[in-house]
Amino acid sequence: MDMPCIETRLGIRDPLTDTPVELLPKVAIIGRPNVGKSALFNRICGSNTAIIYDYPGVTRDRLYMRADWGTTEFVVVDTGGLMNTSQRLPASLSAKDVRGLGDTNLPEAIEAQAAAGVEEADAVVLTVDGQMGMVPADADIAAWLRRTYPDKPLMLVVNKCESSRSGEMQAADFWTLGLEPMPVSAISGSGTGDMMDALVKLLPPPRQPLAASGEGSKAREPIAVAILGRPNVGKSSLLNSLVGQERAIVSSVAGTTRDATDTDFTSPSGGKFRLLDTAGIRRKGAVASSPDGAEALSVQRAIRAVRRCEVVALVLDGVRCIEDRGHRFIVPTQDFHLAELVAAEGRGAVIVVNKWDAVAKDTHTMAEYQKELLAQLRPLSWAPVVFTSATSGQRVTNILQAVETAAEQYRRRISTATLNMVIREAVAWRPPPALKGNKRRGRIYYGTQAGAQPPTFVMFVNDVKLFEDDYKRYLEKQLRENAGFQGSPIRIVFRGKPKGKANYDASD
Template identity: 55%
Template structure:
């Protein structure tokens, strides 16, 4: 059994995500004064005193389409093609799997019909689950206690005045919540004396509508993220813990589609700017980035920019995932031909792993995890100084270092400074003598003789009192 889950539920725009961030001590959930920003379930580990649990943020609950006044049903998952029903289905799933619930209401607005409907639905369908009623937006020191009075009429639960902005009342609320949680056996998390390996963090990134959320759902075996033909469906970054057939553990991070910076700025959609910011932060958290490319459209300039950000800026290992391979005319393209074309367009990243999948049918999706494991292995690879110097010495024999102004470049020795990504320091007489073409030659020599598929390689050039970097 894992950590107990606590689902935060309520109608739209009552401050669920703001309270989620406050209680988890993070800024993971996007907070914006607009209904419908939160769509998928978001899970973050939280602590209070000696209690540890998984906090789950959800989208706002409203009446389902075509059934006014009805409460959401988990049987509706996948049954609606429009976004509101999908959001509510995700929230309903979170409620079903939770050990305890936090229902958030708006103290400034007061009790609404929607609040009453949601409360009755919870009591009717999940009467066995402990419920904490958080009356949010009670920042006022004079009116805070008055704002909760309306909510006593719900009956059977004590309304608690809280403020997600100031933190007022959240301590008492957490005390009450933790008293309802089941005890966690330490053996459930790890066996005595045994260290638990950290999951491999893998960020799934790409342009909008390339199939990132569909890929996450296939890999997790669950309707973990909303899938829609509408561009911009995913807003928050969604973490999912997955274990493959070989026992390897992953934290898969689904992200919002990233359009060109100029397009985002021109759109003036503030939530999209926040979503893109979260997606870029996900790369920073990850060790491996899976860049999803639409097989029909092929790699674009934006794909190149994202690969550059992942590998060169953040230093992540890189897997190129060509999705929608099932719709490609195989008479026109084979995998080998497509790979050649792909690498020619993304030639700077010719070392990246390439996998071909169909997130719609599930075809070959497990190869994504296998490629991520292999890329991570090389990303963490460490070599002895003797091995490195043997490779470099042979490379200099095949192609001598360049000369300039009567001075010839000399490489004294090479050592590995760090991993993730593998970083090597070339000690030489003068870094300025080693032109870019020769530096690229040295990187090719390392890759051809040692490997490093799927990971960037950084090389630093240092001389006597002078340093340079590639």
């Protein structure tokens, strides 16, 4: 039978239970490049999270997503393609060898990430190409799995069997692997229902938590943080440094990261975070003219990650901002455009200046560069700045502290009384100006906070046309100086006096 259509919200299915993701069993999808692993991943999860493109090597880092079938919940792990023979798949292969890679070592890094995904999985789905038929690499991968992980349940899925009539014939070639082949089509969904029925029988029940929290209230949701920036500024290195393991491939080759990968972890202080590592975003013209057709999809995933998060860690290359600039901090144009994107989406922000260990500096350099940076990065002039080095770990923990503060301010509400005290003081120092040729002067009756995430304030005034953007910026500055909101955007909306209603002043 075919897999039914599953409703999704923001590309992620609502969970059946409140079981934490780390306690659910994991299923790793593994196989050669371009056999349809990402398409199968998307089919199982009911989303289009993984990038699908018709050439090998698109998937590189491990992708995780919660999925369910019937009453069984589990986590699916999408992996990169295993490109070569069993000699390239020793039992010692792990993610610890992927730091500092060049172009020639990138295939080994992809395979290391795939091997790490198999290592932590409770069941493995070996995916092969039914249209291409049996090839030696399929046998090599199956032999490696049996030799290295003899106790892991293994399922053989023959993908690209669109025809139910010829699918059985296409799958028959793979009986020589010693596993029962299951013909499916990840694109059309044919055969995937029977596959899922068999798969859930292989999975163990969810793990039990180590200890009960003892709190009656539901655990707080993790802070979603998107790591954003241009290519090769050190986003993946920063992710690895934050979580303390080689979660993402680090390479000197720009554009190594393709998908937006989610990583949940708990900091030493107990804070819960969900880090969204994203592909580097180049300017639109460069992406449009790129021969890499998957780059545009990677950029779309990165922008979608910004919309899914609460706080954006905008990563800048400190060396490039200063190099050959006469010892001035010059923000590249693309970084400015990314700052505009974050501000337009209304997300909290932390500016991370990476590679700070490679910058020549003295005791005053950091303060001077921070002042220049915020002056140039005007859309995020309210964001805290952290100078760090992902490779050495210098001040990496400061990023988490800044993110927690930004998330707290992003969710924050203040009382109407406090807001109107700030308004009264602001108006006393600088009354709303009268427009040229207009004898009327703007008047603010009162204000209230209409929402959070981001904090949104409504000012009830006599006439909206009497308040220009300059005065709105002044009110925002006064709110920040007197009420906080560091790291969070503020939205101020003016509403005119309803006809026939009495006036209410903020001083009443």
